Amino acid sequence: MNLVLHTYWRSSAAWRVRTVLALKGLAWEAVPHDLRINEQTAADYVARNPQGLVPALEVDGAVLTQSLAIIEYLEERFPEPPLLPADPLERARVRAFALAIACDIHPVQNLRVLRMLRARGLDQAAVDAWAREVMEGGLAACAQLIAERSGPFCFGEAVTLADVVLIPQLANARRFGARTDFPRLEAIEAHALALPAFAGALPAAQSDADPA
Numbered sequence: 001m002n003l004v005l006h007t008y009w010r011s012s013a014a015w016r017v018r019t020v021l022a023l024k025g026l027a028w029e030a031v032p033h034d035l036r037i038n039e040q041t042a043a044d045y046v047a048r049n050p051q052g053l054v055p056a057l058e059v060d061g062a063v064l065t066q067s068l069a070i071i072e073y074l075e076e077r078f079p080e081p082p083l084l085p086a087d088p089l090e091r092a093r094v095r096a097f098a099l100a101i102a103c104d105i106h107p108v109q110n111l112r113v114l115r116m117l118r119a120r121g122l123d124q125a126a127v128d129a130w131a132r133e134v135m136e137g138g139l140a141a142c143a144q145l146i147a148e149r150s151g152p153f154c155f156g157e158a159v160t161l162a163d164v165v166l167i168p169q170l171a172n173a174r175r176f177g178a179r180t181d182f183p184r185l186e187a188i189e190a191h192a193l194a195l196p197a198f199a200g201a202l203p204a205a206q207s208d209a210d211p212a
């Protein structure tokens with residue numbers, strides 16, 4: 001199977017997919033798109049992903065978009081290690097946690113939304129405050145969702161989709177100076193980043209990483 005990931009080193013949605021590819025032990029090739037210079041809007045990429053967003057994953061030439069749909073595809077094709085619990089109630093809870101971030105935090109503070117706010121006259125400080133507010137409120141709710149849980153990861157002893165989505169969002173929050181001092185979330189992050197799959201998916205570990 002030939003896997004080509006359209007990615008950007010700092011994209012939190014691409015980061016989710018990189019983590020899952022590594023957890024599943026899959027080899028892949030990166031095609032970077034620099035979001036700072038709008039490479040995701042180039043005609044040849046939009047022909048693949050009409051949303052003009054990363055990530056997209058090409059599987060033997062077939063294009064998949066939307067990080068969570070890509071991850072669910074990989075989960076179905078490569079069930080080991082499982083990223084969703086066997087119990088349907090638990091599966092729904094793990095998905096709810098992931099969606100709380102992927103649907104209700106990330107899209108409200110992603111690049112294009114922040115650019116729209118700037119274009120409508122908000123100054124950079126106000127835009128950054130918007131992003132912080134969205135992330136702090138969302139992460140506080142996520143912390144509450146797993147407040148009764150124990151174990152190194154969001155839902156216990158095993159890594160799940162919830163951890164995969166949480167780690168990039170915490171990093172995103174830090175980039176904007178949002179508070180991330182939710183003790184359980186930060187403890188989960190430390191456990192996750194001790195695993196090679198999570199460490200290898202970090203932005204700084206990507207071939208297109210550019211700290212400037």
Ligand SMILES: N[C@@H](CCC(=O)N[C@@H](CS)C(=O)NCC(=O)O)C(=O)O
Binds near residue numbers: 040065
């Ligand atoms: N819901 C999408 C979100 C994708 C997304 O927003 N990607 C961002 C990077 S994290 C992007 O491509 N931004 C470019 C832009 O906003 O123009 C997913 O999970 O794949």
